């Protein structure tokens with residue numbers, strides 16, 4: 170069985186090793202000068218490879234049945250065993266799995282060593298053309314032509330183009346008849362309309378974030394996440410915002426107006442906060458409005474909240490009406506901002522969209538071109554922050570490679 174892997178990233182390298190160990194003759198075609206460049210960027214250079222919490226809600230895409238089937242057939246335990254077989258041991262940091270050395274380069278090294286030791290052919294700097302005829306595949310590069318029984322397309326998305334993931338894999342899939350769900354940035358920051366962000370930039374605060382699609386009449390909740398939000402000069406960022414961004418970028422692309430609501434004190438119900446603030450008004454009656462939130466929220470954020478409900482910063486706290494306290498409570502619990510844009514593909518960590526899951530089987534074989542398989546981010550699957558995207562790259566690669574060898 171001769172198998173071609175197009176794209177030498179996380180999924181391509183894994184697929185190549187699994188296929189070779191299953192007895193296939195394997196070649197990797199990579200258009201960059203070297204394989205695995207993106208891996209070095211992952212997890213801030215530490216490579217968050219997986220997670221102990223593999224609940225399906227951490228994965229998003231066209232078909233949760235296919236995602237579940239893939240994660241069942243090639244589980245995180247299989248990934249751990251795979252990496253250990255390469256000599257890579259994992260470290261568990263509160264459920265987030267990293268290489269024990271906490272070096273992304275170690276992950277790339279063990280994959281590269283296995284590829285070398287198994288004698289897998291690696292063609293770099295190749296600009297390939299792929300065609301299929303009567304169940305056989307032909308890959309042409311400038312000056313050479315190769316025949317294969319199976320092809321696994323592992324070209325990634327169009328995120329971090331300088332790593333080689335330039336969207337050309339979508340063109341290859343499309344030329345073979347596949348539909349591409351429009352790729353959009355995911356795991357990225359959101360740009361907001363309000364001009365007060367410069368005054369609160371740099372603040373990091375644990376918050377609940379809700380994203381709504383909204384018009385004058387009603388708001389529809391798209392998603393909700395808890396975690397540390399980063400307030401920036403242009404809007405909101407941080408892990409909860411990253412995790413919700415795929416919903417915002419898709420809705421913005423469809424022309425919706427998007428509102429984000431931040432709850433800065435999510436662990437205390439609104440009624441209790443109101444009682445607490447009423448009491449605080451008595452206890453801190455000599456403070457100015459500007460000083461009211463000191464000790465509770467970061468000072469610039471407290472000032473911003475007071476300004477948003479039109480209080481005069483120099484007034485005494487004792488002068489605040491019950492209505493003003495109500496408004497402050499609402500603003501603390503529902504700090505609403507409007508999203509005008511998002512980080513682009515060079516800021517994002519993954520893309521949502523990709524090859525339509527309706528057109529692949531649970532074993533990731535094309536329903537349009539038998540013998541063609543897909544793995545990794547090229548598929549319409551995106552995961553949350555926390556190792557879910559590399560887990561998807563590994564699980565999908567193992568599933569596709571095993572199936573390609575056995576079919």
Ligand SMILES: Cc1cc2nc3c(=O)[nH]c(=O)nc-3n(C[C@H](O)[C@H](O)[C@H](O)COP(=O)(O)OP(=O)(O)OC[C@H]3O[C@@H](n4cnc5c(N)ncnc54)[C@H](O)[C@@H]3O)c2cc1C
Pocket residue numbers: 175176177178179180181198199200201204205206207208210211212213216217218219295297323324325326328329332333334335336337338517518519544545546547555556557558559560562
């Ligand atoms: C800054 C950053 C940090 C990240 N951190 C994490 C993290 O900590 N944990 C996590 O789970 N995920 C993380 N991710 C996401 C994760 O890196 C990707 O989801 C994963 O690498 C996807 O693997 P892949 O094999 O599908 O694609 P890629 O890793 O992008 O590999 C695709 C390969 O195919 C090659 N290629 C593309 N087109 C062609 C073509 N036409 N011909 C030949 N070769 C081609 C590319 O050059 C590339 O080598 C991060 C991403 C970024 C950008």
